[in-house]
Each structure stands twice: as C-alpha cells, then as structure tokens.
Amino acid sequence: MTKRQLGLSIYPDHSNFEADRKYLELGHKYGYSRIFMSMLEVSGSPEQTKAKFRKIIDVGNDLGYQTIIDVAPKIFDDLHISYNDLSFFHELHAAGIRLDQAFDGATEAMLSYNPDGLIVELNMSNNVDYLNNILSYQANEPFIYGCHNFYPQVGTGLPYDFFVKCSQRFKQAGIHTAAFVASQVGNQGPWNVNDGLPTLEEDRRLPIAVQAKHLFASNLIDDVIIGNAYASEAELADLANTNRYQLEFTLDLNDQLNEVEQDILFKPQHFRRGDVNRLVVRSTMPRVTYKAVANQPHDNHETFQRGDVLIGNDDFGIYKNELQIVLEPHQDQRKNKVGRIKPEELFLLDFIKPWTKFKLNH
Known part of the structure; x- marks a missing residue:
C-alpha cells in the first residue's frame, strides 16, 4: 500500500x-x-x-x-x-x-x-x-x-x-x-x-x-x-x-464509565472476530487481557441500539470484559452500555468486515 x-x-x-x-x-x-x-x-x-x-x-x-x-x-x-x-x-x-x-x-x-x-x-x-x-x-x-x-x-x-x-x-x-x-x-x-x-x-x-x-x-x-x-x-x-490506515470511531461516552472500561475502550488494538454475526461486532481479546478485573453491572437495562458500545459485566461469565458494538437492537443485562458511536459515523459500521482492525476515541 x-x-x-x-x-x-x-x-x-x-x-x-x-x-x-x-x-x-x-x-x-x-x-x-x-x-x-x-x-x-x-x-x-x-x-x-x-x-x-x-x-x-x-x-x-x-x-x-x-x-x-x-x-x-x-x-x-x-x-x-x-x-x-x-x-x-x-x-x-x-x-x-x-x-x-x-x-x-x-x-x-x-x-x-x-x-x-x-x-x-x-x-x-x-x-x-x-x-x-x-x-x-x-x-x-x-x-x-x-x-x-x-x-x-x-x-x-x-x-x-x-x-x-x-x-x-x-x-x-x-x-x-x-x-x-x-x-x-x-x-x-x-x-x-x-x-x-x-x-x-x-x-x-x-x-x-x-x-x-x-x-x-x-x-x-x-x-x-x-x-x-x-x-x-x-x-x-x-x-x-x-x-x-484503520477506522477510528468517535464515541459519546456514558457517565458511569469505570476504569477497566476506559482501558478496554481505548488501549487495545481492536479487531472484529473472523466468525462474524449479525447482532454485534465482537472484539474478544479484552476479555482475555482483563479476565481477572471485576466489572459491576450498570447501564444494562435498556434496549441497545445500532452503534451502542457494550462491555460484558461480571454476570457474563467467560464473556466478561468482551467489547461489542451493536448492529441490531437487543436487550441483555449481562452487558454494560459504555458509549455510542456518533450519529454521523454510524454508516461506517458497514466497513467493519471479518478481521477488520479498528480503534475508538472520544
């Protein structure tokens, strides 16, 4: 290139x-x-x-x-x-x-x-x-x-x-x-x-x-x-x-964001899993890196909308601290909503393909 x-x-x-x-x-x-x-x-x-x-x-x-x-x-x-x-x-x-x-x-x-x-x-x-x-x-x-x-x-x-x-x-x-x-x-x-x-x-x-x-x-x-x-x-x-050289989404952050969620959002090199699904973009490595770090449930009762950014909480078992970006609306109290992609950038989600690398900022 x-x-x-x-x-x-x-x-x-x-x-x-x-x-x-x-x-x-x-x-x-x-x-x-x-x-x-x-x-x-x-x-x-x-x-x-x-x-x-x-x-x-x-x-x-x-x-x-x-x-x-x-x-x-x-x-x-x-x-x-x-x-x-x-x-x-x-x-x-x-x-x-x-x-x-x-x-x-x-x-x-x-x-x-x-x-x-x-x-x-x-x-x-x-x-x-x-x-x-x-x-x-x-x-x-x-x-x-x-x-x-x-x-x-x-x-x-x-x-x-x-x-x-x-x-x-x-x-x-x-x-x-x-x-x-x-x-x-x-x-x-x-x-x-x-x-x-x-x-x-x-x-x-x-x-x-x-x-x-x-x-x-x-x-x-x-x-x-x-x-x-x-x-x-x-x-x-x-x-x-x-x-x-890679997509970087700009987020509006939730007020209740905790320290581990801050780290998960902005420190790793995110990439979408190769075995994709229609519900969410999954960045799975944070659940490994932050496996031992607690993450209390919060902002987890609403219906999540396309562009919401979620992180698995303590109730999500092996998926605790996995980062996800919502593609289709759903509810799941095992996930904390930590932010949302700015409205003018939502269309860029179509460019997140299997294995696509991406970053998040605010």
Missing part, C-alpha cells in the same frame, strides 16, 4: 497570492503534502500565466508539497502547448498534470514518457475501460496516477457504488489514487457555483474528518484532497488527526 497523503486545492485564477501562501503554510503545519491546482481557465499571456503559477508553486515546493495542475485541452490551445512537449509545466516547477478530459490512450501513454518526469494523472470518475486502454499502449506506469473529479453542484456527486466500480479499475492495476472531500466553510473553486467540492454526493455535508474516514475505509483511495478553498484551521486539524 502506498503511503496515504492529505492535500489542499488552490485556484490562482480566483484568489490572490498572499491568501494562497498563508493557506499552504497552515496546511504544512498540519502535515498536508499535496496541492491540486486548477488551470482550467487562463487570463493573460503564456508568460504571465507561467509567472503567476510558478510563484505559488515555488512556495509549495519550499514547504514540501507536490503540486499537480488540472488542465483541459483548451488550455493547451490557449497557451500554445504541444502534447509532445510538456516543458511548460516543468518550467512551472509542477510535479505533474491532471488530464481533466480523456484522449485516445496512445496520447496519454506517450505523455507518461515526458523527459521531465512529470506525473500524468488521469480522471478516475468514469466506469469505462480508459485505464486499460492507456496501459495497453505500454504507458510508463510509475508516472500514471488517478484522481477522481469533484462536483460543485449539489446532487451531482458520485454515488458510492459507482465510485467503487470506477476506483477498482485503478486500484487493481496498482495505480496511485486520490479523491476529494468538501470543506463546510470554503467558498472557492474553479466555477461560480460552489456547493462544496466532494467526490461522493453522500459525503457533501458531513464533517470533513468523517468524509475522509469514508474514503480511506474504502481501501481504494490513497490521497484525500480538500476540494474547495479555504478550509478552516479547525477542519485542517480534524482531517490531519484522522487515522488514515
């Missing part, structure tokens, strides 16, 4: 240099390392465009970012760039270009052999045999990346099942992948409509960290990029604190 990264988007044709510089510096503080930079519109001569973009790309390079520029065929015409010569983008000091529109396969394959070693990033948001066509022309695979679209208009983002089909084509070929999440405060994008800029429609209004958890949990996305600028510092921090 490729190391997973976080990224920011900036729009030099709709912003000013100082605001972009401050945003990149703030992102650097929180460990962001990719820049998606839009060049779908150009105002000014090729030299003016080159100077404007290079100035902010150099700031990013000095901070350790990798910048990939989003381009459309019209830009090649406007800037008098040949597909046989990508040196214009190299002179911008960019790491690569993202092709917003497709060519014929042979063109993309040839572009991947550009002498400047620029990454050629492909649009992932189509479930067609586009990638295999390019690879069949013997593309330079280490320089081929994939990145989904974002969708500024509410209601037009990808449905999850379609996203999976598109993404699997790239992941199965071992291609580095990326997708977008939406800031809830950013109002800047490439167009004059901006209802947030996510890849997945169902994620559009979710907290930014939950959106990222969704993308990473799919195991189909390497890099998560904030589509709209400028995200708030709180959003940057929340996303930076998101576990990129």
